[in-house]
Amino acid sequence: MRKVFVDVIVKYTKEGQKIPITVIWGDGRRYSVDRVLDVRPAASLKAGGCGIRYICRVHGKETTLWLEDDRWFVEAK
Amino acid sequence: MKRVILHSDLNNFYASVECLYNPEIRNKPVAVCGSQSTRHGIVLAKNLYAKSYGVKTGEPIWQARSKCPKLVVVRPNYSQYLRFSSLAIDIYRRYTNLVEPFGIDECWLDVTESTGLFGDGETIAERIRNEIKNELGITVSIGVSYNKIFAKLGSDIKKPDAVTVITRENFRQKIWPLPVEDLLYVGRSTSEKLRKVGICTIGDLAEAPGGLLSSLLGKWGEMLWAFANGYDQTPVSKFEDKPLIKSVGNSLTTSKDLVCDDEARILIYVLSESVGERLRKHNLKGRTVQITIRANDLTFIERQAPLSSYTFTTSEIAEKACEIFRNVWDWSKNVRLLGVRVTNLVTADDYVQLSLFPDDRSIKRELLDKSIDKIRSRFGHYSVQRALLLRDRSLNANPVEENVIHPVPYFNQPLSN
Numbered sequence: 001m002r003k004v005f006v007d008v009i010v011k012y013t014k015e016g017q018k019i020p021i022t023v024i025w026g027d028g029r030r031y032s033v034d035r036v037l038d039v040r041p042a043a044s045l046k047a048g049g050c051g052i053r054y055i056c057r058v059h060g061k062e063t064t065l066w067l068e069d070d071r072w073f074v075e076a077k
Numbered sequence: 078m079k080r081v082i083l084h085s086d087l088n089n090f091y092a093s094v095e096c097l098y099n100p101e102i103r104n105k106p107v108a109v110c111g112s113q114s115t116r117h118g119i120v121l122a123k124n125l126y127a128k129s130y131g132v133k134t135g136e137p138i139w140q141a142r143s144k145c146p147k148l149v150v151v152r153p154n155y156s157q158y159l160r161f162s163s164l165a166i167d168i169y170r171r172y173t174n175l176v177e178p179f180g181i182d183e184c185w186l187d188v189t190e191s192t193g194l195f196g197d198g199e200t201i202a203e204r205i206r207n208e209i210k211n212e213l214g215i216t217v218s219i220g221v222s223y224n225k226i227f228a229k230l231g232s233d234i235k236k237p238d239a240v241t242v243i244t245r246e247n248f249r250q251k252i253w254p255l256p257v258e259d260l261l262y263v264g265r266s267t268s269e270k271l272r273k274v275g276i277c278t279i280g281d282l283a284e285a286p287g288g289l290l291s292s293l294l295g296k297w298g299e300m301l302w303a304f305a306n307g308y309d310q311t312p313v314s315k316f317e318d319k320p321l322i323k324s325v326g327n328s329l330t331t332s333k334d335l336v337c338d339d340e341a342r343i344l345i346y347v348l349s350e351s352v353g354e355r356l357r358k359h360n361l362k363g364r365t366v367q368i369t370i371r372a373n374d375l376t377f378i379e380r381q382a383p384l385s386s387y388t389f390t391t392s393e394i395a396e397k398a399c400e401i402f403r404n405v406w407d408w409s410k411n412v413r414l415l416g417v418r419v420t421n422l423v424t425a426d427d428y429v430q431l432s433l434f435p436d437d438r439s440i441k442r443e444l445l446d447k448s449i450d451k452i453r454s455r456f457g458h459y460s461v462q463r464a465l466l467l468r469d470r471s472l473n474a475n476p477v478e479e480n481v482i483h484p485v486p487y488f489n490q491p492l493s494n
Contacts, residue, residue, distance in 0.1 A: 001100070043214025048098045050164070050214050069160075 003047035004076040008065070020054055020065055020072070031058045042066075047075040081198040082313060083186040084220045084228035085205065087165060088237035090182035091122035093215040094161050095151050106130055107149045110138050115332040116413075121153055125237070161213060166316070168208050172201055176316040183232075185225050187313035198222075202240040210238065224309040227252060230259060230279075248307055253280025260304055267294065267301075279305045322359060326367070326418025327351045327476040334373050334411035341412060342399055343472045346465055348417040349395035351476035354450055360425045362387035366397040369416030370406060377414070380405050386432060387423055390442040394419060 007024040023031045034057040042053035044066055051068030066073050087093065091109040096102060106127035111117025118138045130145035142148055162181045169176045172195060175187035188201050195201050198221040209217045216238035220231020223245065230252055231241040243251055257279055258268045270293055276282050282290075283305035290298030303309055327348045335341050345368075356363065367381040382401050384393065398417045406412070452461050458475040466473050 041212040043097065043210075043212060045097070045214055046100065048100045050097065050161070050212070 001046035002076045003044070003049055003073050005071055005073045006065075008072040018067065020056065023058065023065065023072075023074070033058055034060070037062070044073075044075060047073065049073060079189075080187065080223050081189045081192055081201075082222055082225050082228040083188055083198060083202055083205070084222075084225065084232045085165075085169065085184050085186065085202075086218050086220075086232040086236070087161075087182040087209075088216045088218055089122055089124050089128075090161075090215070091153055091158055092124040092127070094157055095154070096124055097214045098157070099151070102149045102151070105149050106132070106145050106147060107151060108132055108138075108141055109153050110141075110150050112152065113138060116330055161215065164213055165209060165217070168205060168212065170316065171208075172205065174315055175313045177314045178316075183229075185228065185313045199240060199242050202242075206238065206240055222248075222307075224307055225311055225313065226261060226304045226309045227307055229261065230255060233259065245307070249280070252307075253278060253283060253305075255279050257282055260301065262297065262301065262304075267297075270294065322361065322422065324367075324418050324420040324422065325352050325355050325359070325361065325363070326416055327355075328369055328414055328416030329474060329476060330371075330414045331412075332471055334413055335415070336411050337408070338399075338403060340469060340472065341402055341406070341415065343465060343469050344415050345398045345402065345417060346391070346395045346463055347472060347474055348415065348476060349391050349398060350463075352417055352419055353389055353391035353394055353446060354453075356389035356419060356422075357425075357446065357450055361422045362389045362425045363394075363419035363422045364388075365419065365421040366394055366401065367416075367418040367420060368398050368401050369414070369418070370402070370412055371414035372410035373413045374410060375413070376410075378405065381420075383421075386439075387425075388439065389419075389425060390439065390446050392442055393439065 004026070006026070008020050009022040009024070011019045011021050013019065019036055020033050023033065025031070036054055036056050038055040040053055041051070043050040044053070049066055049068050051066045054065040054067065056063050056065055064075060092107050095109055096107060104126070106124065108120045108123040108127050110120050120132060120134050120136055120138065120141050122134060123132045127141070127145060127148060132141045132145055132148065138150060158181060166176055166178065166184065169184055169186050173186050173188045173191050177185045179185060188198060191201065192198065195204065202219040202221050206217055206219055209215065218232050218236035218238065219240045220228040220234070220243060221240060222228040222231055222243040227243040227248055231243040234241045234251065255278060257263050257271055257276055260279055260282070263271070271282065274289065274293065276285055282301060285302065287299065287302060290302050294301065329344065329348060331344060335344060364384050364387045365381055366384060367379060369377060369379050371377040380401050382397060384397055388394065394417065449461050462473070
């Protein structure tokens with residue numbers, strides 16, 4: 001597993017929450033986040049990192065996004 | 078009421094953080110070491126694999142490599158460690174506001190008042206252990222007891238990723254067989270004295286007659302005896318209460334040995350600049366200057382002398398430190414480390430004893446130093462330098478920003494009697 005930082009379009013709610021809307025891959029492919037299923041602080045042992053973990057449904061599949069110090073990353077194969 | 082104290086120790090802290098961020102070295106022996114080129118090349122932390130090869134904290138890299146040729150050496154990343162340290166404290170603070178850090182990787186927690194909400198000490202410790210593991214990806218070992226000393230000893234008994242409970246009923250089985258050196262404040266010279274009279278374990282110390290200990294160690298003897306018996310009553314301080322500053326100091330191991338007064342003078346100025354800047358930042362003045370000298374054979378001495386009045390100006394501190402240095406050091410050995418510290422502190426705008434023969438220059442020097450601080454805060458530390466420091470650039474450094482992990486004393490207040 002590799003740690004890959006990605007661009008993310010984020011909605012800031014008026015309560016101050018950050019909700020990822022679209023993940024933009026390095027090659028420009030865009031994936032819209034259907035729904036955020038779970039948000040909690042967590043470590044990523046596979047990619048090596050620590051921050052807020054977002055479990056999301058993207059195109060019907062469960063994916064994990066991490067927010068670490070204002071940067072977003074995913075665990076890539 | 079019976080207190081419930083936790084002592085939480087992040088296991089192999091520096092090495093664990095490095096292994097979290099570099100999954101490829103996770104299953105190899107890893108040691109976090111300072112830079113060899115600046116002669117900070119000692120093992121600061123190691124993981125469990127390195128430990129199994131006998132690699133010890135504090136030994137030089139070559140010695141560690143001779144025990145474990147495949148050792149992966151990584152450089153420390155202090156800002157990352159400080160981030161993890163404060164993330165861990167955030168987790169502790171979910172359970173209590175009484176969190177007292179002891180160094181970067183250890184904390185005491187007083188959860189007496191929280192047991193009604195979250196369950197007994199062991200339950201809280203287990204929750205903290207799990208949360209640290211899941212949220213930070215590193216492990217912690219926690220000691221649960223009714224005083225800070227036993228909690229600290231407990232956190233060392235089983236690790237990593239474990240909880241140990243020391244109660245009034247089991248401390249004789251769990252604490253007393255431990256070697257006396259494990260106890261806080263039993264260093265090399267105290268342990269030598271104790272071992273000479275046949276005190277080798279904490280249990281021996283606890284059962285020693287009171288008169289023997291105080292004749293051997295003075296009032297510290299009674300205190301250690303109280304520690305060994307679980308009579309320590311020291312409170313866990315609130316996290317918000319910053320400990321009272323009792324001294325301000327910096328020390329530095331140089332990249333090459335110092336061989337003459339001139340070089341020592343340069344380093345003393347580097348250190349005094351930092352000490353002065355920090356005194357001024359905290360609005361403190363001091364009246365005693367202490368210096369620490371470690372020779373290249375690793376022996377070390379400390380000497381101090383009083384100033385004529387309270388000061389926070391760099392040049393007064395530095396000149397006094399140079400004077401002490403010249404008086405005590407005969408250059409029979411070269412110098413590896415120098416430290417400058419100012420103690421006997423008062424707040425800077427406090428009333429001061431005026432001198433009969435006032436020195437106008439000291440006010441000018443204060444204003445000058447404050448102007449320099451302002452310039453440095455805008456343009457960086459190296460924007461204004463003393464000409465003296467140009468004579469040997471390799472000795473220059475900025476301890477204010479580059480040397481920020483400070484040792485912590487166990488007693489924040491002076492001991493009563």
